[in-house]
Amino acid sequence: MYTFPFDSAETxxxxxxxxxxxxxxxxxxxxxxxxxxxxxxxxxxxxxxxGTDLFENIEALLANIDINxxxxxxxxSAKIRDMIMQQPVPSDVHEETHKAYDELMQLCGGxxxxxxxxxxxxxxxxxxxxxxxxxxYLWIIGRDNVMQKIRECWASLYTxxxxxxxxxxxxxDEGLSMAVAVQKMVNSRxxxxxxxxxxxxxxxSKIVIDSSWGLGEMVVSGEVTxxxxxxxxxxxxxxxxIISDKHExxxxxxxxxxxxxxxxxxxxxKPSLSSEEIIAVxxxxxxxxxxxxxxxxxxxxxxxxxxxxxxxLLLQSRPETVWSQKPAEVKYTSMGSGIExxxxxxxxxxxxxxxxxxxx
Amino acid sequence: MSQKRKSFDSPYDLAAPAGAEGWQxxxxxxxxxxxxxxxxxxxxxxxxxxxxxxxxxxPFETIGVEYAVRCLGAYNTRHYIIPPxxxxxxxxxxxxxxxxxxGVAPELIxxxxxxxxxxxxxxxxxxxxxxxxxxxxxxxxIEEMDAIEFKALPEMVDWADIESGAGIDPTAxxxxxxxxxxxxxxxxxxxxxxxxxxxYVAYLDFFSFCKESFPNIPDLAVAKMVMGVDxxxxxxxxxxxxxxxxxxxxxxxxxxxxxxxxxxxxxELAKTEKGREWVTAWNNAQDPWFNYTSGNGFYGSDVYWRDxxxxxxGYIQDYVAxxxxxxxxxxxxxxxxxxRDRIVSEYGELLSPEALATFEGKLGLARIVYPYVEDHNFxxxxxxxxxxxxxxxxxxxVLHGYGFWNNPDDMLYLTRDEVRPVLFDLATGWGxxxxxxxxxxxxxxxxxxxxxxDALATARPVPAFNEPPAEINEPFTIMLWGxxxxxxxxxxxxxxxxxxxxxxxxxxxxxxxxIARIITGPEQLDQLQQGxxxxxxxxxxxxxxxxxxxxxxxxxxxxxMSHAAIVCREYGLPxxxxxxxxxxxxxxxxxxxxxxxxxxxxxxx
Numbered sequence: 001m002y003t004f005p006f007d008s009a010e011t012x013x014x015x016x017x018x019x020x021x022x023x024x025x026x027x028x029x030x031x032x033x034x035x036x037x038x039x040x041x042x043x044x045x046x047x048x049x050x051g052t053d054l055f056e057n058i059e060a061l062l063a064n065i066d067i068n069x070x071x072x073x074x075x076x077s078a079k080i081r082d083m084i085m086q087q088p089v090p091s092d093v094h095e096e097t098h099k100a101y102d103e104l105m106q107l108c109g110g111x112x113x114x115x116x117x118x119x120x121x122x123x124x125x126x127x128x129x130x131x132x133x134x135x136x137y138l139w140i141i142g143r144d145n146v147m148q149k150i151r152e153c154w155a156s157l158y159t160x161x162x163x164x165x166x167x168x169x170x171x172x173d174e175g176l177s178m179a180v181a182v183q184k185m186v187n188s189r190x191x192x193x194x195x196x197x198x199x200x201x202x203x204x205s206k207i208v209i210d211s212s213w214g215l216g217e218m219v220v221s222g223e224v225t226x227x228x229x230x231x232x233x234x235x236x237x238x239x240x241x242i243i244s245d246k247h248e249x250x251x252x253x254x255x256x257x258x259x260x261x262x263x264x265x266x267x268x269x270k271p272s273l274s275s276e277e278i279i280a281v282x283x284x285x286x287x288x289x290x291x292x293x294x295x296x297x298x299x300x301x302x303x304x305x306x307x308x309x310x311x312x313l314l315l316q317s318r319p320e321t322v323w324s325q326k327p328a329e330v331k332y333t334s335m336g337s338g339i340e341x342x343x344x345x346x347x348x349x350x351x352x353x354x355x356x357x358x359x360x
Numbered sequence: 361m362s363q364k365r366k367s368f369d370s371p372y373d374l375a376a377p378a379g380a381e382g383w384q385x386x387x388x389x390x391x392x393x394x395x396x397x398x399x400x401x402x403x404x405x406x407x408x409x410x411x412x413x414x415x416x417x418x419p420f421e422t423i424g425v426e427y428a429v430r431c432l433g434a435y436n437t438r439h440y441i442i443p444p445x446x447x448x449x450x451x452x453x454x455x456x457x458x459x460x461x462x463g464v465a466p467e468l469i470x471x472x473x474x475x476x477x478x479x480x481x482x483x484x485x486x487x488x489x490x491x492x493x494x495x496x497x498x499x500x501x502i503e504e505m506d507a508i509e510f511k512a513l514p515e516m517v518d519w520a521d522i523e524s525g526a527g528i529d530p531t532a533x534x535x536x537x538x539x540x541x542x543x544x545x546x547x548x549x550x551x552x553x554x555x556x557x558x559x560y561v562a563y564l565d566f567f568s569f570c571k572e573s574f575p576n577i578p579d580l581a582v583a584k585m586v587m588g589v590d591x592x593x594x595x596x597x598x599x600x601x602x603x604x605x606x607x608x609x610x611x612x613x614x615x616x617x618x619x620x621x622x623x624x625x626x627x628e629l630a631k632t633e634k635g636r637e638w639v640t641a642w643n644n645a646q647d648p649w650f651n652y653t654s655g656n657g658f659y660g661s662d663v664y665w666r667d668x669x670x671x672x673x674g675y676i677q678d679y680v681a682x683x684x685x686x687x688x689x690x691x692x693x694x695x696x697x698x699x700r701d702r703i704v705s706e707y708g709e710l711l712s713p714e715a716l717a718t719f720e721g722k723l724g725l726a727r728i729v730y731p732y733v734e735d736h737n738f739x740x741x742x743x744x745x746x747x748x749x750x751x752x753x754x755x756x757x758v759l760h761g762y763g764f765w766n767n768p769d770d771m772l773y774l775t776r777d778e779v780r781p782v783l784f785d786l787a788t789g790w791g792x793x794x795x796x797x798x799x800x801x802x803x804x805x806x807x808x809x810x811x812x813x814d815a816l817a818t819a820r821p822v823p824a825f826n827e828p829p830a831e832i833n834e835p836f837t838i839m840l841w842g843x844x845x846x847x848x849x850x851x852x853x854x855x856x857x858x859x860x861x862x863x864x865x866x867x868x869x870x871x872x873x874x875i876a877r878i879i880t881g882p883e884q885l886d887q888l889q890q891g892x893x894x895x896x897x898x899x900x901x902x903x904x905x906x907x908x909x910x911x912x913x914x915x916x917x918x919x920x921m922s923h924a925a926i927v928c929r930e931y932g933l934p935x936x937x938x939x940x941x942x943x944x945x946x947x948x949x950x951x952x953x954x955x956x957x958x959x960x961x962x963x964x965x
Contacts, residue, residue, distance in 0.1 A: 198575075201575060203574060203575055204710045205573075205574035205577060205707060205710055206574075206576070230576065232574075232576070232577060232578050232581065233706075234581060234703055234706040234707055235578050235580065235581045235703070235869070237578045237580065237581075237866065237869055237957045237958070238957060238958050239576040239577075239578060240576060241958070275871055275955060275957070275958065276871070279957075330572055330573055330715070331572075332569065332572055332573075332715070332718070333568065333569075333572060334565065334568070334569065335714070335715075335718045336718055336721060337565075337718060337721030337722045337724065337725050338481075338484065338721070338725065339477055339480055339481035339484050339485075340477070341565060341718075341721075341722065342480070342484075342561050342562060342565045343443065343473060343476060343477060343480075345561075345564065345565040345568050345569075346442065346443055346444055346445075346476075346561060346564075346565075347443060347444065347469070347473070348568075
């Protein structure tokens with residue numbers, strides 16, 4: 001009950017998983033290939049806070065605080081967060097979290113870095129406190145470090161800003177809880193973007209993929225000329241392929257940083273996606289478009305740690321707004337059907353067919 | 361560094377293989393590149409049609425290309441007056457067939473339009489009833505042809521003819537029958553194109569609309585939207601599958617597993633009631649479905665099921681073994697229809713209401729006319745030509761019986777017009793009561809010709825002659841022969857190209873890896889092992905039964921609508937067609953990766 005794998009067969013409950021984990025679980029269930037991971041549920045938080053006298057002690061500390069006294073709030077916040085960090089985690093929470101972590105590592109074929117993020121249950125907290133930088137921890141390796149970051153997420157409910165916000169809006173801390181997402185860091189062997197429209201002509205029967213080695217930032221920023229694949233959306237057949245010289249790539253240094261390196265000679269002019277992967281990315285873009293009901297612009301990655309068939313990951317999907325708003329402007333040679341239309345078609349061949357010799 | 365060539369060699373500069381000198385004399389004078397026409401002939405771009413004629417012609421066998429391509433042209437030029445297109449010129453060079461499409465002078469095109477509207481319009485409007493009549497006409501021709509019998513001349517004129525005062529002898533009938541056989545063949549080749557060209561233009565109208573709506577839409581998508589799933593062309597193979605299922609259901613699997621050859625199997629089956637039930641079904645299937653060639657109908661050596669029952673029986677044995685294991689033999693027709701409807705609706709959803717109406721209208725017409733494009737092949741190439749070649753062989757054997765040549769089928773080394781004086785030679789010898797001249801002339805002459813034909817067969821044909829147009833956009837050339845600008849460029853190619861990579865048409869989707877098996881003729885089909893990749897200059901639809909065994913197909917020649925492409929799509933196998941040189945570059949035993957979605961073949965080991 002303290003953890004919930006994103007691919008669990010159970011129905012995700014928002015009040016136990018928080019917004020972020022619920023949406024990851026729903027996406028996973030719908031077949032969207034998000035990086036694998038698990039939630040540490042609000043039950044775990046509640047056990048830590050209320051299974052001990054921690055919550056009572058915090059309430060006592062905040063009982064008479066003046067939110068206009070910034071120094072006092074800061075001091076209380078620091079004290080509370082320290083208390084949360086010091087409070088021993090109850091053993092069943094501890095064990096279950098470790099088990100979920102070990103299972104995730106097993107899927108990834110060994111110990112790999114994860115991201116630890118808070119997943120708030122309350123919709124009315126300020127954006128920054130549940131989607132911001134301060135409670136997102138990237139490239140965390142090892143289960144003790146992960147446990148540490150989970151507690152930091154819990155503690156982030158008591159930043160000065162969060163305390164002030166709740167007091168100012170009369171939101172009681174009584175029902176306050178927090179879930180935490182532990183999710184595999186994407187180890188991009190190849191990444192890029194895909195659009196469910198051909199941006200060169202607005203043709204909605206195509207999916208266009210830009211792809212390069214390593215992390216996707218260089219594709220997005222245009223620092224590298226990516227491979228370009230055009231795929232027919234209905235048939236899922238490649239119709240055009242341009243392999244570029246991909247001279248540089250961004251890769252994780254394994255310590256939470258990213259390094260830029262030159263791509264070795266052997267790889268720079270090789271396709272950054274196999275034919276199967278091209279189709280898998282196209283399929284992903286197509287399903288995102290189907291799911292959202294409009295033309296999509298997705299970011300995706302091929303994860304080097306995950307097994308084939310599970311290694312194409314969706315990082316982001318958003319509506320494409322430029323081309324999909326314009327009506328398609330096709331100039332048809334021959335509208336209608338039947339003999340007149342056929343004749344019009346045939347006559348149109350003449351202008352283009354004369355490249356050869358004229359018959360006599 | 362090598363330079364890309366701009367032009368292919370002139371046919372006049374390409375010498376014959378050693379031992380084939382003088383080959384021109386084997387063929388009709390109007391079918392070879394004549395020296396005094398060099399300037400004119402070199403103005404034209406010629407491409408090799410090894411799709412229909414993958415092997416060297418024996419002289420008699422030019423009848424196929426002469427009748428087929430002449431009649432194709434006549435329908436464009438004289439029947440329907442297709443505004444921008446006349447027919448296709450054809451020549452034989454070093455034993456192989458070369459084609460050059462003939463356009464219409466621009467100033468003449470507009471005047472042709474009203475005629476085309478009236479004539480083609482009439483056919484489109486009355487398609488179903490005219491086609492019904494077509495089947496009757498074609499069938500009547502076949503029946504008439506089938507009734508012709510060539511047999512040795514009697515010792516003396518029948519008493520009945522004396523008694524009735526007939527006044528003529530059987531040589532008159534033999535000569536008339538021969539002429540009639542040739543005329544009937546010509547007649548069904550005319551019928552062959554009565555609907556075909558119109559089927560293609562309607563298909564092309566839809567095809568062009570799809571290309572405009574969805575630039576670069578795979579040709580395969582268009583084919584799949586139009587394709588029928590009940591083509592008559594697949595019926596013979598379906599019959600074999602049904603017979604195999606019946607054998608399995610009747611519990612006769614053992615007979616097919618332990619006996620070999622049609623005679624032995626049929627004899628064994630005749631011993632039991634259930635066996636006899638099966639034999640009845642087998643007999644019923646033969647007419648007309650065993651009028652089916654393992655070749656393509658254009659060669660006298662084509663093996664027709666009806667004449668070689670061991671062949672369909674062998675296929676049935678394979679099928680029975682699979683049926684007994686509980687395998688589903690029949691093509692997944694329902695799944696094919698579901699997939700076809702999915703494709704149509706997904707493309708349709710992307711169109712404006714006005715464009716959607718056009719899309720549906722053109723698709724509707726294409727679906728009415730397109731079945732003919734597949735079905736006619738059974739009626740003409742298989743059925744008509746099966747009967748035709750049987751009669752030709754029958755006559756050849758009669759004449760062989762008179763010692764006119766050394767081997768039963770040697771008449772194929774004569775042109776069809778050389779046969780008429782031979783028949784009169786027989787009539788004369790028989791009538792005069794003296795020796796015919798043929799036995800002292802033809803055996804030696806045929807041996808000379810056989811050496812030339814054999815020598816021609818030692819070299820594969822070059823893909824084209826002379827300078828190609830800057831861009832090939834004549835849609836028939838692309839669709840039927842798979843000859844595109846890129847393809848021609850590759851034929852001209854430089855030496856820098858990756859020798860382990862071949863490019864062709866993405867004819868049927870899917871990616872597989874497997875061992876290559878080169879098959880250059882139907883007689884080699886039994887060499888194919890389960891799970892191999894079939895690599896051939898060209899395939900025939902009647903190779904159907906082996907498609908259950910193989911993983912993919914690669915051909916030298918053929919477009920999206922080539923037989924290999926159609927069959928592979930029906931069987932759900934990847935296919936790359938029109939590679940130009942797969943059957944010479946790839947060797948049996950090589951490991952291949954065939955990508956039928958992108959049209960590439962890679963030699964990976």
